[in-house]
Amino acid sequence: MFSEIISIGDELLIGQVINSNASWIAQQMNSIGISVSRINVVADNHDEIISALSESSNRVKIVIITGGLGPTKDDITKPTICEYFNSKLVFNEDAYQDIVSLFSIRSSKVTEINKNQAMLPDNCIALPNKEGTARGMWFEKNGVIYVFMPGVPFEMKTMVSQTILPELIKKFTLPAIVHKTVLTQGIGESYLSEIIASWENELPSHIKLAYLPSPGIVRLRLTAKGEDKNILQKEVDLLVKKLEQIIPQYIYGMDEELLESIIGKLLREKKQTIATAESCTGGYIAHLITSIPGSSDYFTGSIVSYDNRIKIDELGVDRSSIEKHGAVSKEIVTQMAENI
Amino acid sequence: MFSEIISIGDELLIGQVINSNASWIAQQMNSIGISVSRINVVADNHDEIISALSESSNRVKIVIITGGLGPTKDDITKPTICEYFNSKLVFNEDAYQDIVSLFSIRSSKVTEINKNQAMLPDNCIALPNKEGTARGMWFEKNGVIYVFMPGVPFEMKTMVSQTILPELIKKFTLPAIVHKTVLTQGIGESYLSEIIASWENELPSHIKLAYLPSPGIVRLRLTAKGEDKNILQKEVDLLVKKLEQIIPQYIYGMDEELLESIIGKLLREKKQTIATAESCTGGYIAHLITSIPGSSDYFTGSIVSYDNRIKIDELGVDRSSIEKHGAVSKEIVTQMAENI
Numbered sequence: 001m002f003s004e005i006i007s008i009g010d011e012l013l014i015g016q017v018i019n020s021n022a023s024w025i026a027q028q029m030n031s032i033g034i035s036v037s038r039i040n041v042v043a044d045n046h047d048e049i050i051s052a053l054s055e056s057s058n059r060v061k062i063v064i065i066t067g068g069l070g071p072t073k074d075d076i077t078k079p080t081i082c083e084y085f086n087s088k089l090v091f092n093e094d095a096y097q098d099i100v101s102l103f104s105i106r107s108s109k110v111t112e113i114n115k116n117q118a119m120l121p122d123n124c125i126a127l128p129n130k131e132g133t134a135r136g137m138w139f140e141k142n143g144v145i146y147v148f149m150p151g152v153p154f155e156m157k158t159m160v161s162q163t164i165l166p167e168l169i170k171k172f173t174l175p176a177i178v179h180k181t182v183l184t185q186g187i188g189e190s191y192l193s194e195i196i197a198s199w200e201n202e203l204p205s206h207i208k209l210a211y212l213p214s215p216g217i218v219r220l221r222l223t224a225k226g227e228d229k230n231i232l233q234k235e236v237d238l239l240v241k242k243l244e245q246i247i248p249q250y251i252y253g254m255d256e257e258l259l260e261s262i263i264g265k266l267l268r269e270k271k272q273t274i275a276t277a278e279s280c281t282g283g284y285i286a287h288l289i290t291s292i293p294g295s296s297d298y299f300t301g302s303i304v305s306y307d308n309r310i311k312i313d314e315l316g317v318d319r320s321s322i323e324k325h326g327a328v329s330k331e332i333v334t335q336m337a338e339n340i
Numbered sequence: 341m342f343s344e345i346i347s348i349g350d351e352l353l354i355g356q357v358i359n360s361n362a363s364w365i366a367q368q369m370n371s372i373g374i375s376v377s378r379i380n381v382v383a384d385n386h387d388e389i390i391s392a393l394s395e396s397s398n399r400v401k402i403v404i405i406t407g408g409l410g411p412t413k414d415d416i417t418k419p420t421i422c423e424y425f426n427s428k429l430v431f432n433e434d435a436y437q438d439i440v441s442l443f444s445i446r447s448s449k450v451t452e453i454n455k456n457q458a459m460l461p462d463n464c465i466a467l468p469n470k471e472g473t474a475r476g477m478w479f480e481k482n483g484v485i486y487v488f489m490p491g492v493p494f495e496m497k498t499m500v501s502q503t504i505l506p507e508l509i510k511k512f513t514l515p516a517i518v519h520k521t522v523l524t525q526g527i528g529e530s531y532l533s534e535i536i537a538s539w540e541n542e543l544p545s546h547i548k549l550a551y552l553p554s555p556g557i558v559r560l561r562l563t564a565k566g567e568d569k570n571i572l573q574k575e576v577d578l579l580v581k582k583l584e585q586i587i588p589q590y591i592y593g594m595d596e597e598l599l600e601s602i603i604g605k606l607l608r609e610k611k612q613t614i615a616t617a618e619s620c621t622g623g624y625i626a627h628l629i630t631s632i633p634g635s636s637d638y639f640t641g642s643i644v645s646y647d648n649r650i651k652i653d654e655l656g657v658d659r660s661s662i663e664k665h666g667a668v669s670k671e672i673v674t675q676m677a678e679n680i
Contacts, residue, residue, distance in 0.1 A: 027355030282630025283623030290622025
């Protein structure tokens with residue numbers, strides 16, 4: 001089953017806002033076995049919205065749309081939707097009562113502009129929005145499902161998790177999908193691909209591999225698609241086990257794990273603490289380590305020595321070594337970790 | 341002048357990677373007066389790429405494409421491009437020499453897979469990539485410009501800034517656009533908008549204002565569009581001068597200036613140095629300060645004291661004060677700056 005996402009908003013097209021909504025929705029759709037085959041970003045513009053809707057509906061059976069449902073005047077999505085679906089806007093009492101109670105929680109008055117939010121197309125299913133004033137809208141037309149949501153991230157996320165995913169699961173017989181990401185460090189993409197070539201070539205056709213490189217790190221993502229989630233999970237686990245035998249020295253974790261959180265886990269297991277002595281990294285290593293909740297259990301502190309005098313006085317670095325290397329050596333870091 | 345962006349990559353469609361590349365490119369295009377009317381995200385898939393290219397070229401005259409140019413086999417963009425542009429892949433000696441010198445800097449060998457990166461379509465202009473092995477490719481077909489770039493952000497950004505924007509400016513008569521961003525701190529968006537309401541209401545219709553809030557900071561971006569850059573510049577300068585009279589205490593800089601670089605400039609002017617003593621910020625302040633080139637002139641170092649023992653021994657913090665506040669006080673930071 002395939003779907004497309006349409007993100008509506010001028011702010012996305014001038015680069016003012018990064019489209020993290022679409023990524024999050026894509027993750028959620030994939031997690032229930034619905035692939036996202038396209039993400040389309042269009043302007044708050046009647047013609048653009050109409051053509052995006054019609055193009056997507058020619059390609060897929062599920063179209064998820066976010067944005068353009070706010071109360072201010074730059075949002076023209078709702079009238080455009082009415083035209084596309086031959087709808088009339090009618091006053092929805094339930095939606096209005098939700099808006100009233102939302103404003104009473106916030107101790108503010110419902111303005112005329114907010115009242116307009118309760119005007120909804122007469123041929124849609126209005127989706128609840130406990131977090132905001134704009135209801136979601138679910139349409140079905142010529143066998144295609146269209147779901148419209150506000151672009152405010154937490155409103156959209158609640159709507160997806162609590163209403164849209166459960167409805168889609170009820171509606172379709174979806175394939176099973178298993179993702180697994182193997183995290184490697186200390187090896188470049190091209191060299192890595194040579195080492196694991198024979199393993200990669202033996203992957204069955206229903207299991208895909210993707211290389212996702214970032215500085216110092218290459219993530220290897222396996223995606224298995226089939227009918228039985230348990231069988232897929234077993235296949236993927238076996239493949240990962242084999243990979244661990246080929247490149248044990250490069251793998252540092254799985255899925256969304258962070259290098260700094262794995263360091264923390266290891267230190268905690270071994271009941272050890274760590275300190276850093278940094279020079280040109282200027283506190284960044286300490287920052288990464290302390291970005292993990294609970295890091296005070298194993299991180300004692302750091303000396304960032306930018307001035308040579310500090311390198312000499314506080315860290316006992318030899319002057320000649322500074323002149324030679326211009327930085328703090330590995331030995332010093334180890335020594336520092338012992339002393340602090 | 342309108343353009344579209346096509347982002348190629350399965351990782352974008354499963355939500356593993358957020359499409360920040362497209363936002364950045366959209367900003368750059370807008371800055372030279374080219375609007376982005378659509379962003380399309382498609383899979384690493386032959387048919388999807390072909391149809392995205394053909395659809396975009398029916399709508400606009402400039403199509404910017406990123407992704408799918410890595411050395412590993414999940415990237416099928418290049419063969420697909422060849423089909424679309426009726427090209428043959430030929431060995432490009434210049435590109436190969438760049439790859440060789442890139443690898444010699446990294447002290448590693450050029451593999452067969454990297455050598456393939458020097459195979460380029462015979463009818464494109466190959467764009468330099470000093471940061472990586474994948475060259476950019478510039479095609480023109482039926483009056484439409486297509487520019488392909490690797491998806492690695494820093495490679496792509498250098499290519500856009502150094503090659504693509506200058507070429508587009510040469511090629512088209514673009515409207516004059518002047519941007520100016522006023523940086524404010526210490527005041528919230530809604531309160532700020534109230535204070536500057538009368539200034540904002542008097543803006544002429546060809547000058548737009550956008551509020552760009554982030555934690556602790558609100559950037560106010562003015563965008564003036566017209567025919568004569570000098571006139572626009574004068575108008576904007578005058579508006580900024582007026583704004584500086586209304587909210588002098590909240591403005592800390594202009595455009596892309598960073599708070600940390602302004603601190604550095606002030607320290608240098610006053611011939612003073614700074615050190616930090618950090619606790620829960622865990623080295624992040626030191627990291628920000630040292631992220632500015634030349635910061636060693638005024639930044640001496642930092643003590644990140646996570647363990648209370650270090651707070652007491654190294655920073656002379658009173659034990660009762662730690663028990664009370666759990667953090668290092670302002671006084672200590674000042675004291676530290678004097679002592680170090």
